[in-house]
Amino acid sequence: MNSNVDSADHAVQNSDSMVRFRVENIRKEFTNVVALDNVSLELRTGEVVGLVGENGAGKSTLLNILSGIYQQDQGHIYVDGDRVSITNPRMASHQGVAIVHQEHNVIPNLSGYENLFLEQFPDYSTAGVLDSDTLKREGAEILSSLGIDLDLEKRVANYSFSDRQMLSIAKAFTETVHTDHPIILLDEPTAGLEEDGRDLLFDRIEDLRDQASFVFVSHELDEVLEISDRIYVLRDGKIVNHFEQENATEDKLQQSMVGREVSEEYYQASDQRDVENSEVALTVSNLGNEGHFEDVSFDVREGEIFGICGVMGSGKSALGRVLSGVDAADTGELAIDGTAVETGSVHRMVNQGIGYVPKERQSEGTLLYQPLRVNVSLPSIGTDLVADRVPGLGTVPWLIDFEKEDEMAEDIVERLNVKTPSIESPLINLSGGNQQKVVLGKNLQREVSVLVMDNVTRGIDVGAKEEVYRILRQLADDGVSMVFIADELPELIGMSNRIGVMHEGELVDVVDSPPGDKPMESELIRKMI
Amino acid sequence: MSEETSGNPVVDWLGEYRKNRSVTDLLVDLGPFLMLLILIAVFTATSEVFLTYDNLVGNVMMNSMILLFVALAGTFPILQQSIDLSVESIVSLSGVITAILINDYQLGMLALLLGILAGTGVGVLNGVVFAKGKIPSFLVTLGSLSIFSGSALLMTGGYSVPFNAPGIRQIAIGNTIPQVPNLVVWGLVVYVLVSLMAWKTTFGRYTYALGENERVADFSGVNVDRYKIGAFVVSGTLCGLAGVLLTARISSATPGMGSGLLLQSIAAIVMGGTALTGGVGGPHRTILGVLVIGVLTNGMNLLGIQSFVQEIILGFVVILAVAMSMDRDKIDIVK
Numbered sequence: 111m112n113s114n115v116d117s118a119d120h121a122v123q124n125s126d127s128m129v130r131f132r133v134e135n136i137r138k139e140f141t142n143v144v145a146l147d148n149v150s151l152e153l154r155t156g157e158v159v160g161l162v163g164e165n166g167a168g169k170s171t172l173l174n175i176l177s178g179i180y181q182q183d184q185g186h187i188y189v190d191g192d193r194v195s196i197t198n199p200r201m202a203s204h205q206g207v208a209i210v211h212q213e214h215n216v217i218p219n220l221s222g223y224e225n226l227f228l229e230q231f232p233d234y235s236t237a238g239v240l241d242s243d244t245l246k247r248e249g250a251e252i253l254s255s256l257g258i259d260l261d262l263e264k265r266v267a268n269y270s271f272s273d274r275q276m277l278s279i280a281k282a283f284t285e286t287v288h289t290d291h292p293i294i295l296l297d298e299p300t301a302g303l304e305e306d307g308r309d310l311l312f313d314r315i316e317d318l319r320d321q322a323s324f325v326f327v328s329h330e331l332d333e334v335l336e337i338s339d340r341i342y343v344l345r346d347g348k349i350v351n352h353f354e355q356e357n358a359t360e361d362k363l364q365q366s367m368v369g370r371e372v373s374e375e376y377y378q379a380s381d382q383r384d385v386e387n388s389e390v391a392l393t394v395s396n397l398g399n400e401g402h403f404e405d406v407s408f409d410v411r412e413g414e415i416f417g418i419c420g421v422m423g424s425g426k427s428a429l430g431r432v433l434s435g436v437d438a439a440d441t442g443e444l445a446i447d448g449t450a451v452e453t454g455s456v457h458r459m460v461n462q463g464i465g466y467v468p469k470e471r472q473s474e475g476t477l478l479y480q481p482l483r484v485n486v487s488l489p490s491i492g493t494d495l496v497a498d499r500v501p502g503l504g505t506v507p508w509l510i511d512f513e514k515e516d517e518m519a520e521d522i523v524e525r526l527n528v529k530t531p532s533i534e535s536p537l538i539n540l541s542g543g544n545q546q547k548v549v550l551g552k553n554l555q556r557e558v559s560v561l562v563m564d565n566v567t568r569g570i571d572v573g574a575k576e577e578v579y580r581i582l583r584q585l586a587d588d589g590v591s592m593v594f595i596a597d598e599l600p601e602l603i604g605m606s607n608r609i610g611v612m613h614e615g616e617l618v619d620v621v622d623s624p625p626g627d628k629p630m631e632s633e634l635i636r637k638m639i
Numbered sequence: 640m641s642e643e644t645s646g647n648p649v650v651d652w653l654g655e656y657r658k659n660r661s662v663t664d665l666l667v668d669l670g671p672f673l674m675l676l677i678l679i680a681v682f683t684a685t686s687e688v689f690l691t692y693d694n695l696v697g698n699v700m701m702n703s704m705i706l707l708f709v710a711l712a713g714t715f716p717i718l719q720q721s722i723d724l725s726v727e728s729i730v731s732l733s734g735v736i737t738a739i740l741i742n743d744y745q746l747g748m749l750a751l752l753l754g755i756l757a758g759t760g761v762g763v764l765n766g767v768v769f770a771k772g773k774i775p776s777f778l779v780t781l782g783s784l785s786i787f788s789g790s791a792l793l794m795t796g797g798y799s800v801p802f803n804a805p806g807i808r809q810i811a812i813g814n815t816i817p818q819v820p821n822l823v824v825w826g827l828v829v830y831v832l833v834s835l836m837a838w839k840t841t842f843g844r845y846t847y848a849l850g851e852n853e854r855v856a857d858f859s860g861v862n863v864d865r866y867k868i869g870a871f872v873v874s875g876t877l878c879g880l881a882g883v884l885l886t887a888r889i890s891s892a893t894p895g896m897g898s899g900l901l902l903q904s905i906a907a908i909v910m911g912g913t914a915l916t917g918g919v920g921g922p923h924r925t926i927l928g929v930l931v932i933g934v935l936t937n938g939m940n941l942l943g944i945q946s947f948v949q950e951i952i953l954g955f956v957v958i959l960a961v962a963m964s965m966d967r968d969k970i971d972i973v974k
Binding site: 434436460461468473475476477479480484488491507508509510552 | 840841842845855856860918
């Protein structure tokens with residue numbers, strides 16, 4: 111541990127406010143991986159404590175231990191100075207600890223009040239019959255005490271994303287209603303929230319400080335800085351730093367998360383290729399997909415990164431799905447190097463040299479329980495790249511040459527700097543950033559001339575993002591054309607040569623984004639809305 | 640990447656294994672082995688005849704082979720997270736077709752080939768309706784189960800079709816290799832080929848990928864429909880082979896000759912370690928489940944256990960073996 115933490119400990123001992131919750135020297139090991147090592151932190155009454163760290167740093171593991179989903183191998187948890195054991199989620203809520211998961215622990219086909227009291231149904235039933243009136247009444251009371259406004263009679267399926275989150279927060283308070291000052295763990299609470307929802311959330315947290323203490327986990331450092339009184343930084347399973355709000359800056363947090371200074375030129379824009387004189391690789395003419403977008407035309411040159419931005423529902427993701435072959439176009443044409451390509455079939459598109467990095471890494475990009483090797487080679491199986499040779503028959507595409515396959519996997523691990531115990535490790539054992547590198551890597555084996563990416567850095571940490579950017583710059587140098595769909599504008603602006611702006615299903619503008627003269631975010635936002 | 644090697648391949652392999660697999664994985668990998676060893680130990684202790692060459696090859700192996708074909712067949716759809724419920728009706732249908740072609744049309748050996756192809760054909764039907772029609776395989780094959788067995792009944796009028804063709808009978812029970820019945824040779828050859836197919840070919844690899852996450856395979860450019868149909872074609876073909884060899888063995892076919900094989904084959908597949916949720920296991924493991932059932936049935940026969948009681952015991956052992964071989968870590972919710 112470094113001196114920063116020691117001095118912080120001192121400060122805490124001298125502080126007047128009560129320590130509500132404390133964990134000491136927590137250690138957790140999974141198969142051959144130390145996920146948490148000697149982690150200590152504390153939470154005072156009414157405090158909001160930020161917890162930041164890269165993917166795989168141990169944030170989720172820690173939250174899972176505190177909320178009773180995992181058990182620590184070593185270390186102790188204290189509530190109000192008393193040592194407690196939290197061996198399951200019920201025990202956690204009994205001790206006043208509740209978690210609000212990123213994916214909101216609500217059941218869509220039940221109503222709001224049923225969700226709110228789900229765990230307490232037995233207490234509200236007579237002979238197995240649920241006393242709905244009491245639930246509704248008490249639910250309304252809880253909501254009003256929290257200052258949250260929701261229609262509890264509606265089915266949760268009809269709730270907006272932001273409402274679901276508010277319900278989850280109310281549920282956390284309901285579960286711990288017997289304690290007067292619960293400890294609420296918020297796991298990536300702002301992920302997927304629009305700006306209004308975020309503001310509402312922050313208002314609620316501020317207001318509820320006198321009723322609860324919060325642990326706030328997020329990738330969005332500016333948000334952590336805004337809301338937290340103190341911030342802990344996790345790296346490789348250890349608390350490496352600890353900041354009071356007034357001493358913390360985004361740069362300092364990033365540095366201690368990554369363990370080094372984040373390169374000044376994050377997006378490596380100076381490496382951006384000049385594609386003025388390159389050949390056109392991808393031609394999109396009058397492309398349309400009914401209900402999503404229409405009459406979209408643009409072209410992408412060799413080695414060019416063509417960014418696409420737009421608000422949700424602008425048609426940008428739908429465009430990505432058509433460009434990659436997942437959906438078929440109703441109108442218009444798509445051509446690679448002048449040859450028309452039929453849309454609506456990914457395998458046909460792959461054979462024409464298109465690679466696709468889908469938006470949902472876990473459900474669309476990775477075979478989580480298969481080894482890294484199998485994931486990397488998946489698009490190449492059945493091609494000469496991994497075809498075995500049989501004496502007398504020559505190359506047989508339907509037989510796999512395991513040696514070639516191993517080499518391919520080793521090559522990706524080395525080129526993209528994937529951190530993995532071995533190429534035989536199932537991807538589930540890798541962190542999100544490393545999984546994403548595999549998803550990128552598997553697209554690089556075949557002759558890919560166009561790479562379509564939908565939010566390629568989504569949910570991965572600063573260090574991994576920087577590496578992904580470096581890889582993309584390399585690909586551009588190799589002449590790969592890229593369609594770069596992204597929600598994060600700084601990234602989009604930093605990476606793209608040109609940016610297409612989608613608005614209500616139309617490509618309303620294409621903005622140049624040369625190095626040294628990048629467009630302003632505000633300029634793009636104006637066009638997007 | 641770590642490149643240290645100890646020079647000893649076994650040590651290296653174990654090291655690699657430990658790095659990637661947990662203790663539960665080890666249990667899953669060894670579960671059916673342990674079950675088999677326990678059964679062998681029990682029957683060796685209780686029966687003098689059990690551990691003799693004649694019993695092990697002539698009875699256990701010989702009587703397990705048809706189940707082996709059917710269980711290998713069913714492994715492919717299950718690996719893809721689909722299921723083929725029509726396996727036993729394909730056995731009956733191809734058996735009946737073979738017998739009729741031999742008996743009524745004097746096609747001889749050609750009838751065997753046509754019988755297998757009949758299995759292939761109905762497999763194509765299953766696969767196309769399932770993959771192209773986007774109808775769950777459970778329902779497609781539940782329907783075709785009825786269609787195929789109804790057809791077998793219709794072709795035979797419900798009667799058995801015996802034939803007199805000693806040459807054909809020899810294909811199953813002859814001893815081309817001394818002391819080893821041909822049926823056992825067929826079984827082992829097919830077992831090796833099918834295991835290689837799952838391990839070494841494009842089709843095999845895609846089968847695992849489809850079983851774990853079809854969308855990922857699709858987005859990676861795999862021609863998903865082709866390989867989904869393929870699994871049912873393989874299944875149909877192997878069931879056709881099972882029907883043909885069973886017919887050859889008993890020189891007769893009945894429209895109900897496959898009955899009971901569906902449940903036993905699913906039990907064998909799952910016991911072997913192929914999860915109904917797809918993506919893990921494989922035909923190379925299915926043989927373990929088949930042998931557990933084969934050894935258990937044989938042992939109980941030797942001990943003179945009444946056949947009704949045998950069924951009850953078999954049920955218990957299946958549940959126990961599945962409990963031992965299932966990796967619950969990867970399954971959050973069991974329904």
